[in-house]
Amino acid sequence: MLTAGGDCPGLNAVIRAITRSAAARGDEAVGIMRGYRGLAERDYVDLDARSVSGILPLGGTILRTSSFEPVAEGAVDRVAAAFAEDRLDAVIAIGGEHTMEITRMLHEDEGLPLIGVPKTIDNDIVGTDFTFGFDTAVHVVMEAIDRLHTTAQSHDRLMVVEVMGRNAGWIALYGGLAGGADGIVIPEVDTTCEELAAAVTRRHDRGKSFSIIVVAEGANLAFASGEVRQVRVSEETDEYGYERLGGIGAALATELEAMTGYEARTVVLGHVQRGGTPTAHDRILATRYGAAAYELAAAGRFGRMVSLRGSEIDSVPLSEVRGIKTVDLDLLGIAKRFFA
Ligand code: F6P
DSSP: OEEOSSOOTTHHHHHHHHHHHHHHTTOOEEEESTTHHHHHTTOEEEEOTTTTTTOTTOOSOTTOOOOOOTTTTTOHHHHHHHHHHTTOSOEEEEEOHHHHHHHHHHHHHHOOOEEEEEBOTTOOBTTOSOOBTHHHHHHHHHHHHHHHHHHHHHHTOEEEEEEOOSSOOHHHHHHHHHHTOSEEEOTTSOOBHHHHHHHHHHHHHTTOOOEEEEEETTOOEEOTTSOEEOOEEEEEEOTTSOEEEOOHHHHHHHHHHHHHOOOEEEEEOGGGGGOSOOOHHHHHHHHHHHHHHHHHHHTTOOSEEEEEETTEEEEEEGGGOOSBOOOOHHHHHHHHTTOO
């Protein structure tokens, strides 16, 4: 098994579940270090009940992670050789949307026996209702909003909370709903600064002295004039060619302060949302995913990703895991009932 892409709480719970499931059937479990890089470089660690003992509550991944991309790195032959020479019967790749894409390509084009497990705090992977890591991130956002209420109220301030969510606003929407935010801005919908300023002003006119707006890092800064600006922390891109996001919170706070006249502050929650111990929900989901991934491997059902459908664990062909799963806009409609 390997963990690839950005980490998230619950990865160790998956590793533990696969290892224990394999041990129970007398199969040998091997950890591949740093994602697909470890497969190309044959960097392995033996895993058994003992080595995964005590890791359930740990955030991050004991196998480390990387964004190594075998196709782009010209390492496909090395990866295929690892399967043949090291007698790997199956590899379970635990990762985000990009890792699922690599896993699909290696399975379809090279015939490698691969299975996917979806992880991301962003909850934006197609083919599953929820990914583990998301619930933990939402809890972090909710707690932050709870804390910000008291300080915002004491100072009659407008607080803008920037949360993660590159392509989809799941964390902003769920975190905002759970924390009782007064405005939620997500990448899927260009909410204008004027709309937000009007809502904040209405709220303050009704006697409230503070407001809390949650904005996803991938949201745009939109104006009633029709102008839509993308705010980025820098022009740099990461290894996937993704832009480095960040800064929308501060930009929005500046606009809202100017439009409403209320003093504004920005809080960027950043990687705090990805760290620390997983919630009970994420530990259980990750454990169920790990157990199901092992079952798929044992049954030789390769080229599939484990998934959650309602309350049932299922699986989908990796070929169907394409694009981004965006938020349920009906839920945003409900959240809006609580805005001024
Ligand atoms: O995909 C998860 C995520 O946390 C995104 O929300 C965010 O844009 C990105 O990872 C940040 O990645 P990095 O660790 O490279 O800063």
